[in-house]
Amino acid sequence: MKDPAAVMCHNIAKYNRERRDFETKVTYLSGPITGINNYQERFALAELDLICKGHKVFSPASMPSGLPHETYMPICYAMIDACNTICFLPGWRDSPGAKMEYEYAAAKGMTMMFLEGQEEKNNEPL
Template sequence: MIIYLAGKITGNPEYRKQFAAAKAELEAEGHIVLNPAELPEGMSPAAYMRICFAMIDTADELRALPGWNCSRGARLEMAYADYIGKTARVIHNILNGGTE
């Protein structure tokens, strides 16, 4: 399954670590992970969102990291997934199996 990760990036000094941990767990389960935390820095928020919407369109499912609701971008991604009928789940625990 192809999974897109959503979560708080802006203003979160731990985002790379959090996204990497979630990606590693999902890949260990055999999934392909689309990780917006791996995009290059320096683009506009609109440019990031266009890329992220394309990744969401490509994914089979969206998984949101803890704290996603504190991110304007992640809230928009979750709303977009809902709008297009994409399954979206919240990861409550990044480590120890990512309980949904």
């Protein structure tokens, strides 16, 4: 990471992750965004469901749209670093960004959730 803001976000997330109560479910939502007309609604519904189940939720759908893909990924990784769980929305396998997030979360050994029967066995790679 060369961007100073991304480095700072990463360091803050790491600090928070090391000191938070791991009983709290802090969850990152991952799923397709590019080319999906109603992605904000899909993410919002999943976020609301998780919040109702006691999760604190980080969502990439809350970021401003229209920037290059490369601008988003360091921010997404920093958000993932602040979480102990990642939740994949339907269609995530068709999203290059979500697949990158899957690999990142798998390498960290994070708890993974898959909506609508897309469960993986033992966090097996794609």
